[in-house]
Amino acid sequence: MDSEKALRQLERVYQDLPIDADELIVEANFSRIFLNALGFSDLEMIPGFGIQNLAVDHAARKNTDDDIFLKTQSNPYLYMEVKGRNVNLSNENCAPFNHAAKQLKGYLRHSQSKSVQWGILTNSRHAKLYRKHGKIIHPVTPCLSLEGNVRHVVKKIREKIESPPKTLIITVYNNKGGVGKTTTILNLAAALTLCKKRVLVVDFDHNQNDLGDALNINPVNGKIVEMLSSKDPDPRDLISTYSFKHPRAKEAWEFDILLSDSSLIAGDIDEAKFKQLVKPTALRKALEAVQDEYDYILIDSPPNWRIFSQKAIYASDVILIPANFYDLHSLQNAATALTKFIPETQDLRRLQTGDFGPVALPIFMNNSPTKPANPILSLVREAIAQIIDNTKKEFKRDLTPYFYPKMTPGVINHEMMQIPRMAHIAKADFLHRPAVFAFKPAYEIYVNLLQEYFL
Ligand SMILES: Nc1ncnc2c1ncn2[C@@H]1O[C@H](COP(=O)(O)OP(=O)(O)O)[C@@H](O)[C@H]1O
């Protein structure tokens, strides 16, 4: 079916379906036409697609000359979970929405869903698109209303799924300094490199230049500001490569780095001037210019909530938040990022681009004592319980999954992701190299972090 015909048909179906249509009716009338409008032919979709003993409502993938999806049922590209109109998906903070989103994420996460890159949640009145990158599932659109908007919604989703970016953009952020942001970036970059991933690290902490400094690479002067303030920012010419040759490895290990700008370090261009020169969207646009060259882009940001950190968060798909076990402020600041800074940025991005993001990953504890003494452990838990309680009251948000991702309703589990305090990690700073490249125990710890969150 040509897409104009599918669109017109979809608009008709949208109007004709009763307001209380249940899942069966929506399935029978809407799903196929919606997938047609998104560019999939009838031979490119399978209803009730089986994943072991589960079934997702629809799977879809484009055919190739010798592989008809409907026949081979192999390598699905997109899943669609369909609800009835009687399930309210208009409010993303309510139980029916969360339940449906959890179900879709479960299918996407399944070990037999490796080839799947997108998930759509819809009840024919609203639709939301999720992207899968490795282990990460993140929303890329708000929950879009189809009311008077069918064409726009189809166009928006279609644009995304027809040009999937290779990269995942991550900012490591806590507005507390010294929690290990820069250390995390360096070692994640190194660990990803050893896992054969292409990585770009971005030093967006212009005042400190710690990332470049840690690798003994000098900042560039004026070039970053110039690039970001141009009409179509493209960082390609400014990217350097960090190379490390381990005596026992055949080839050098390499990742790329976009250095900080010394004109910002020196204060030649102050923050007000920078704000005037560089649009809020500029950094994301610049990184999108190289999004097909890297599996991961990691941004180092300053420990505050001012212009550079705001732009770094704005540019990201996901935010990784380190905190310190013994540092109450780092825990409180993590909560502030989750309840204020990230939602504010989501609102701004939605307004400016119509997209949704970024989202935060569960907090991890960096620099943890290997065996925290019991009295301090219970103090830390009390403090976290207090933070969770306060944010429930003040912001109507439950931060439990961010502090204790393994906790489920009714089952207490205080496990958190931890990077221990390690002499190797601190020592590597002085040697100007990521600990992961030089010390096996550091490698193992960061690969564990990668596996927990990303791989
Ligand atoms: N897991 C760790 N074990 C030992 N030292 C660490 C660890 N994480 C960070 N550090 C040290 O703590 C200091 C602050 O870390 P850094 O990454 O610069 O923090 P931030 O970027 O958040 O300001 C550095 O000297 C670093 O070497």
Ligand SMILES: [Mg+2]
């Ligand atoms: Mg730093």
